[in-house]
Amino acid sequence: MGLAVVADVLQLIAFPFFVEGFGSPADDVLDLVIAVAMVSLLGWQWEFLPSFLGKFVPGVDLVPFWTLAVANVYRKSKRIAVAAEGVSESATPRQRPGNW
Numbered sequence: 001m002g003l004a005v006v007a008d009v010l011q012l013i014a015f016p017f018f019v020e021g022f023g024s025p026a027d028d029v030l031d032l033v034i035a036v037a038m039v040s041l042l043g044w045q046w047e048f049l050p051s052f053l054g055k056f057v058p059g060v061d062l063v064p065f066w067t068l069a070v071a072n073v074y075r076k077s078k079r080i081a082v083a084a085e086g087v088s089e090s091a092t093p094r095q096r097p098g099n100w
Helices: 002-013 025-042 047-058 063-092
Strands: none
Touching: 002 025, 002 063, 025 047, 025 063, 047 063
16 A cells, blocks of 8 residues: 555656656656556556556546555455455354364
8 A cells, every 4th residue: 555655646746757647758667667566466456457547538647546446455355355254254163164
């Protein structure tokens, strides 16, 4: 999450370097580095696509897409973990491993 926030803040604070949007080489390099880091840390997630596609629309680059994408991936993983925990807790004692 910290990496995503740093990337979005850097794009907003250093706005003059990224003002060209999709045509900005600095913006493209930063997004490519962040994308590689996010995919290596979290695996491929569909939530990362808006970060790439948002570069095609002027003004949309001001939305903190990396932070939103990582927050959504985190929320989704927590929901899956809670659902998996609920399944293991609802199992009868015979179904639980270790309870013979």
